[in-house]
Amino acid sequence: MIEFLNFYLIPGLVLGSIYALGAIGITLTFSILRFANFAHGETMLLGVYITWSLVQFSGLHPLIVLPVAAMLTVLAVLFIDRAFYKPFRASPTIMVVIASFGMMLMIRSVVQFIWGVQLKGMTQGIQRPMVFFDSLRISPKHVMIISATIVLMLAVHYLLSRTKIGKAMRAMSDSPELAKLTGIDTEKVVRMTWIVGGALATAAGVFLAIDTHIDTNMGFKMLLPMFAAAILGGIGRPFGAVAGGLIIGVVEEISSYPWIGTEPLLNPGYKAGVAFAIMIAMLLWRPSGLFKGKVF
Amino acid sequence: MSVLELDAVVGGYGDTQILHGVSMKVDPGEIVVIIGPNGAGKSTAMKAVFGLLNLSGGKVSLDGEDITNMPPEQVVRHGVCYVPQTSNIFPSLTVEENLEMGAFVREDDFQPRLLELYEVFPPLAEKRKQTAGTLSGGQRQMVAMAKAMMLEPKILLLDEPTAGLSPKYRGEIFSIVKTVNATGTPILMVEQNAKQALKIANRGYVLVDGKNKFEGSGQNLLDDPEVAEMFLGGGAAA
Ligand SMILES: Nc1ncnc2c1ncn2[C@@H]1O[C@H](COP(=O)(O)OP(=O)(O)OP(=O)(O)O)[C@@H](O)[C@H]1O
Ligand SMILES: [Mg+2]
Numbered sequence: 001m002i003e004f005l006n007f008y009l010i011p012g013l014v015l016g017s018i019y020a021l022g023a024i025g026i027t028l029t030f031s032i033l034r035f036a037n038f039a040h041g042e043t044m045l046l047g048v049y050i051t052w053s054l055v056q057f058s059g060l061h062p063l064i065v066l067p068v069a070a071m072l073t074v075l076a077v078l079f080i081d082r083a084f085y086k087p088f089r090a091s092p093t094i095m096v097v098i099a100s101f102g103m104m105l106m107i108r109s110v111v112q113f114i115w116g117v118q119l120k121g122m123t124q125g126i127q128r129p130m131v132f133f134d135s136l137r138i139s140p141k142h143v144m145i146i147s148a149t150i151v152l153m154l155a156v157h158y159l160l161s162r163t164k165i166g167k168a169m170r171a172m173s174d175s176p177e178l179a180k181l182t183g184i185d186t187e188k189v190v191r192m193t194w195i196v197g198g199a200l201a202t203a204a205g206v207f208l209a210i211d212t213h214i215d216t217n218m219g220f221k222m223l224l225p226m227f228a229a230a231i232l233g234g235i236g237r238p239f240g241a242v243a244g245g246l247i248i249g250v251v252e253e254i255s256s257y258p259w260i261g262t263e264p265l266l267n268p269g270y271k272a273g274v275a276f277a278i279m280i281a282m283l284l285w286r287p288s289g290l291f292k293g294k295v296f
Numbered sequence: 297m298s299v300l301e302l303d304a305v306v307g308g309y310g311d312t313q314i315l316h317g318v319s320m321k322v323d324p325g326e327i328v329v330i331i332g333p334n335g336a337g338k339s340t341a342m343k344a345v346f347g348l349l350n351l352s353g354g355k356v357s358l359d360g361e362d363i364t365n366m367p368p369e370q371v372v373r374h375g376v377c378y379v380p381q382t383s384n385i386f387p388s389l390t391v392e393e394n395l396e397m398g399a400f401v402r403e404d405d406f407q408p409r410l411l412e413l414y415e416v417f418p419p420l421a422e423k424r425k426q427t428a429g430t431l432s433g434g435q436r437q438m439v440a441m442a443k444a445m446m447l448e449p450k451i452l453l454l455d456e457p458t459a460g461l462s463p464k465y466r467g468e469i470f471s472i473v474k475t476v477n478a479t480g481t482p483i484l485m486v487e488q489n490a491k492q493a494l495k496i497a498n499r500g501y502v503l504v505d506g507k508n509k510f511e512g513s514g515q516n517l518l519d520d521p522e523v524a525e526m527f528l529g530g531g532a533a534a
Binding site for chain 1: 384
C-alpha cells in the first residue's frame with residue numbers, strides 16, 4: 001500500500017500537475033483562438049531552455065528565475081502570434097493549425113541550434129525524500145511541484161472569475177462573434193490568452209525538467225498527453241483540463257502497478273499509449289469531455 | 297436629424313447580394329419595426345448597420361456621421377448596441393457577468409447602470425449569480441437586452457426579441473421594449489409577431505426580397521389591407 005503511494009500515486013499526481021498546467025494553455029487557445037496549437041509543447045521547451053540559461057548565468061534556483069523566464073517566453077510567444085498567427089485570424093482554422101505545426105518544427109530547431117541536443121539537468125545533486133508517518137516518502141521537489149501548481153491554479157481561477165479581462169476570455173471562448181459585437185477588445189483577450197498559456201507552459205516544462213531532465217524532445221512528448229487532458233476535461237474548460245491532466249498523469253503511473261500478481265499490469269514502455277487510449281475513448285464516448293466543453 | 301439612417305444600402309455575403317437598395321431611418325425617441333417574410337433580408341439589414349457585411353453601395357449614418365462599413369467594435373463605441381437573433385448571450389457566464397461584458401467599453405463605474413437595469417428587468421436581479429445558459433428563453437432574451445443596454449446606447453437594434461417565446465413572455469418583452477424606449481432610447485426592431493410589434497411602433501417598414509415594399513406609421517400598416525393580407529396573417533388587424 002505504502003509502496004503504491006510512494007512510487008505510483010504521488011509520481012502520478014506530480015506528472016498530472018505538469019500535464020494540467022500545460023493543458024490549460026491548450027484548452028484556452030483552442031476555445032478562444034479556435035485552433036489546436038501544435039506548438040504548445042515547444043513553448044514549454046523554449047521556456048525550459050531559457051530557464052536553464054538563467055540558472056547557469058545567475059546560479060539561482062530554477063523556481064526563483066521562473067518568473068523572468070516565463071516573461072521572456074511570453075514575449076517570444078506574443079511575437080510569434082503577431083508575426084505568424086495574426087495574419088491568419090480570419091482564415092479557415094486549418095491554416096492556423098498548419099502554421100502552428102510549422103512553428104513547432106521551427107521552435108524546436110532553433111532551440112537545438114542554440115542549446116545543442118545533449119541531455120542537461122536543471123538541478124544538481126540528489127535530494128533526500130522527506131519521510132512522513134515513518135514510511136510515506138515524498139521528495140522535496142515533488143512537494144514543491146505540487147504546491148506551486150496549486151498556487152498557479154488559484155491564480156488562474158482568480159483571473160478567470162474575478163477580473164474583467166478574465167471574464168472577457170470566458171466570454172470570447174463562448175462566442176467570438178458576440179464578443180466582437182459586444183465591443184470586447186478581442187485582440188487584448190488574445191494577447192492575455194497567450195500570456196497565460198505561455199507562462200503556465202514554462203512552469204510546466206520547468207517542473208518536468210526538475211523532476212526528470214532536459215532534452216529537446218520533451219515538448220513534443222508532452223503534446224499528446226496535454227491534448228488528451230484538454231479533451232478529457234472538455235475544450236474551453238480550464239478546470240476540466242486540470243482534472244483531465246491529473247487523471248491522465250495518475251492513470252499513466254498506476255497502469256504499471258502490479259495490480260494482478262507481481263508483474264506490472266502494463267509494461268511502463270506503454271505509458272504514453274495510455275493517454276492516447278483515454279483520449280480516443282473520450283472522443284468516442286463523450287466528445288464534449290467531462291465538463292461539457294465545446295465540440296467542433 | 298435622424299439617429300440612424302440607411303440610404304439605398306446594397307450588400308450581402310460574399311458574392312451573393314441580399315440587400316438591393318434598402319432605405320430606412322429611425323428618428324429620436326422612435327420605435328421602428330421591420331417586418332417581412334423569412335429570408336427577406338431583415339437580419340441582413342441590421343448586420344449592415346453593424347459592419348457585419350461588406351456594403352457595395354449606399355450609406356449608413358449615425359447622427360449624421362457616416363458609419364458605412366465601420367467594423368463592429370467601432371460601431372459599439374459610437375453608441376449602437378445590437379442584440380442578434382441567435383446566440384446573443386454568453387451562456388457559460390453568469391447573468392451579472394454578461395451585463396458586465398456589455399459594459400466592456402465603459403471606463404467609468406457601471407454599477408449604477410447595473411442597478412438601474414435590474415429595476416427594468418427584475419427577474420435578472422434575482423438570478424444575477426446564475427449561469428445565463430441555464431435560464432429560460434424569455435429570461436435569456438432579457439439578459440441579451442440588458443447586456444446591450446449597459447452602454448446607454450444612442451440606439452438599440454433588436455433582432456426578433458420574441459422569437460420562440462410563450463405569449464406571456466412575448467407580452468413581457470414588448471412591454472420592456474416600451475419601457476426602455478420611454479427612457480429615451482430609440483429602437484429598431486425586427487419582428488415576426490408583426491401585429492403586436494406594429495401596435496407599439498411609431499413606424500414600420502415591410503421588407504421583401506431585399507427591397508423596401510411598404511412603409512408607414514404602425515397604425516397605417518396595421519390598417520393597410522394589402523399588408524394585413526400578406527404579413528399579418530390575413531384580415532385587418534383587430
Ligand atoms: N451568413 C450568411 N451567409 C450567406 N448567406 C446568408 C447568411 N445569412 C443569411 N443569408 C441569406 O441571406 C438571405 C436573407 O437572410 P436574413 O437572415 O437577412 O433573412 P431574414 O429576413 O432575417 O429572415 P428570418 O425571418 O428567417 O430571420 C437569406 O436568403 C439567407 O439564406
Ligand atoms: Mg432574421
